[in-house]
Amino acid sequence: MAYSNLAREVFQQEVNNLREAGLFKEERHIHAPQDAEIEVEFPAGSSLKRVINMCANNYLGLSNNPEVIGAAKDGLNQYGYGMSSVRFICGTQNIHRELEKRLTEFLGTEDTLLFPSCMDANAGVFEAILNDQDVMIADRLVHASIVDGMRLCNAMRDTFKHSDMGHLEEKLQDHQDKRYRIIITDGVFSMDGDLARLDEIVELAEKYDSMVFVDDSHASGFIGKTGRGTHEHCGVLGKIDLITTTLGKALGGASGGCVSGRTELVELCRQRARPYLFSNAVAPMIITGALKVFELISGSTERRDKLEENTIYWRRLLTEVGFDLKKGESPIVPVMLYNAKLAQDMARDLYAEGIYAIGFFFPVVPRGQARIRTQLSAAHEKHHLDKALEAFVKVGKKFDILGKSKKEIIAKYGM
Amino acid sequence: MDDMKQVILDYVKREYLEEDDDTEIDESTPLITGGIVDSFSMVSLKRFLEKKYGIQIPDADASPQVFDTVNNIVVLVNRYLEK
Structure with missing residues (x-):
C-alpha cells in the first residue's frame, strides 16, 4: 500500500505537533x-x-440580505446552477461580462476580470504581467495570498516596512535599474485595520516611475465616501494601476474576486493568469447576487x-x-x-x-x-x-x- | 566585534526593526527562526550583501538556515569573498 502505516503515523505526528504548538x-x-x-x-x-x-467580514450586512438572495435565486432559475467550464472555453455568460463592467465602473478603473476568489486573483496577477527584469516592492504586512502570488512570479521581490514611506522611497531609488517597478499594498490591512497611505504611495510612484497595486478586499463597498475603496478615501481614484478585490466580504460575502485596472494588464491576466485559465467560471447565481449588491450600494450609502x-x-x-x-x-x-x-x-x-x-x-x-x-x-x-x-x-x-x-x-x- | 559583523548587524537593525522596536539583537540572535526577519523579506539582505561585498550568492545558498544569524552570514560572505 502506497499510504503505509508509517506514512500515516508521520502525518498524524505533524497534526499532533500543530496541536501541541497551539496552532x-x-x-x-x-x-x-x-x-x-x-x-x-x-x-x-x-x-x-x-x-x-464580531469576526465576520460581513461589513455591509449583505450576506443574508433578502434582495440579494432573491436575485441569486433568479439567477439560478434563469442561468442554471453551474457552467461546467472554465471561462475561455464555454463558461462566460453575458452576466459575467455585465458584472465585470459594473465592477470597472464602481472601482473607477479601465477593465475587470473575475476570478474564483481574490486569493486566486492575487496568485495569478503578478506572474501574468511581470518578468525577471522587473521588481515587486511589497508592504511587509500584505495578505498571505499576495505573498503566494509574488512567490509564483520570477520578478525580483523586495519589501518595505509597514506603511513606511521613507523606506519605500529608498527601495524605489534602489531599483531604478529595473524595467518596471510595482508597489504592492493592501488598501486596508486585515490584521491591523489601518489604511494604506495611497495618496503618498501614488506620489512616490509618479516620482520614481512605478506602478501601484492595491488589494482592497477589506475596503471595497464601504471605505471612501461612496464605498469605492481606499483609493476613493485617499483621493486617488483612477490612479491605481491594479486593484484586486473580493465579492466574499462586504459585497455579498459569497465568493469570487477580480483583477481590475489598466486595460492591457487585465487583458494579460485574461490571457495568462493560471487561476483564471484553469478554474471554473464563477457560478451564475453568485453573479446575479453580486449585480444586486451593486444596485443596492449604488442607490444608497x-x-x-x-x-x-x-x-x-x-x-x-x-x-x-x-x-x-x-x-x-x-x-x-x-x-x-x-x-x-x-x-x-x-x-x-x-x-x-x-x-x-x-x-x-x-x-x-x-x-x-x-x-x-x-x-x-x-x-x-x-x-x-x-x-x-x-x-x-x-x-x-x-x-x-x-x-x-x-x-x-x-x-x-x-x- | 569586527567590521563586517557590525556592518551586517547595523543593516539588519535598520532594515528589519521598527523605530519603536527595542528588541536587542546581536551576531548570534536567530533572525528568521526568531521571527525578526521573515523569509520573504530576506531578499533585501541578500541584495545588500551582494552589493556591499561585490559577490553573487546563488539562491540555493541563500537558505533561511544560512541567513539565520549574523555569524552564519559572515561565514557565507567570507566564503564567497575567497572564491
Missing part, C-alpha cells in the same frame, strides 16, 4: 445564515449557543454610513473602558493583548459570555503582537455592541488589563 485550527459549525447573531455548535457535538458575531457609525461607536466604547486598541478608522478594530495565551484565553472567555471574536498570534501576526480582532458590520445594532462591551469589560477585569498600557500588559503576561 491547530478548529472549525466552529454555524447552524444559521451569516448575521450579527449566529447559532454555533462548538465544540463539535455540543448544544447550540447563540452568540454575537446607508449601509456604509451605518457601518462607519458602528465603528466609531465601538472604538469609543472600548477606548473609554481602557482597552489598548490599534489606531485606525476601518471596521477592523484590534484589541491589543501582546501575549498569545492571553489572547486565546480572553477569546475563550468572551465566547462563554456570548461574544464570538478570535484571538490572533504569531505567526498570523508578528511575535509579541497578539490581539483579539473585532470586526464591525452594518448588521450590528447598538444593543449588540453594548452587550459585547459588557462581556469585554467583564473579561478585561478578570485578566486585569483595563486601563493598562502596552508596557504594563507585557510586564504582567510577557510577550
Whole structure:
C-alpha cells in the first residue's frame, strides 16, 4: 500500500505537533445564515449557543440580505446552477461580462476580470504581467495570498516596512535599474485595520516611475465616501494601476474576486493568469447576487454610513473602558493583548459570555503582537455592541488589563 | 566585534526593526527562526550583501538556515569573498 502505516503515523505526528504548538485550527459549525447573531455548535457535538458575531467580514450586512438572495435565486432559475467550464472555453455568460463592467465602473478603473476568489486573483496577477527584469516592492504586512502570488512570479521581490514611506522611497531609488517597478499594498490591512497611505504611495510612484497595486478586499463597498475603496478615501481614484478585490466580504460575502485596472494588464491576466485559465467560471447565481449588491450600494450609502457609525461607536466604547486598541478608522478594530495565551484565553472567555471574536498570534501576526480582532458590520445594532462591551469589560477585569498600557500588559503576561 | 559583523548587524537593525522596536539583537540572535526577519523579506539582505561585498550568492545558498544569524552570514560572505 502506497499510504503505509508509517506514512500515516508521520502525518498524524505533524497534526499532533500543530496541536501541541497551539496552532491547530478548529472549525466552529454555524447552524444559521451569516448575521450579527449566529447559532454555533462548538465544540463539535455540543448544544447550540447563540452568540454575537464580531469576526465576520460581513461589513455591509449583505450576506443574508433578502434582495440579494432573491436575485441569486433568479439567477439560478434563469442561468442554471453551474457552467461546467472554465471561462475561455464555454463558461462566460453575458452576466459575467455585465458584472465585470459594473465592477470597472464602481472601482473607477479601465477593465475587470473575475476570478474564483481574490486569493486566486492575487496568485495569478503578478506572474501574468511581470518578468525577471522587473521588481515587486511589497508592504511587509500584505495578505498571505499576495505573498503566494509574488512567490509564483520570477520578478525580483523586495519589501518595505509597514506603511513606511521613507523606506519605500529608498527601495524605489534602489531599483531604478529595473524595467518596471510595482508597489504592492493592501488598501486596508486585515490584521491591523489601518489604511494604506495611497495618496503618498501614488506620489512616490509618479516620482520614481512605478506602478501601484492595491488589494482592497477589506475596503471595497464601504471605505471612501461612496464605498469605492481606499483609493476613493485617499483621493486617488483612477490612479491605481491594479486593484484586486473580493465579492466574499462586504459585497455579498459569497465568493469570487477580480483583477481590475489598466486595460492591457487585465487583458494579460485574461490571457495568462493560471487561476483564471484553469478554474471554473464563477457560478451564475453568485453573479446575479453580486449585480444586486451593486444596485443596492449604488442607490444608497446607508449601509456604509451605518457601518462607519458602528465603528466609531465601538472604538469609543472600548477606548473609554481602557482597552489598548490599534489606531485606525476601518471596521477592523484590534484589541491589543501582546501575549498569545492571553489572547486565546480572553477569546475563550468572551465566547462563554456570548461574544464570538478570535484571538490572533504569531505567526498570523508578528511575535509579541497578539490581539483579539473585532470586526464591525452594518448588521450590528447598538444593543449588540453594548452587550459585547459588557462581556469585554467583564473579561478585561478578570485578566486585569483595563486601563493598562502596552508596557504594563507585557510586564504582567510577557510577550 | 569586527567590521563586517557590525556592518551586517547595523543593516539588519535598520532594515528589519521598527523605530519603536527595542528588541536587542546581536551576531548570534536567530533572525528568521526568531521571527525578526521573515523569509520573504530576506531578499533585501541578500541584495545588500551582494552589493556591499561585490559577490553573487546563488539562491540555493541563500537558505533561511544560512541567513539565520549574523555569524552564519559572515561565514557565507567570507566564503564567497575567497572564491
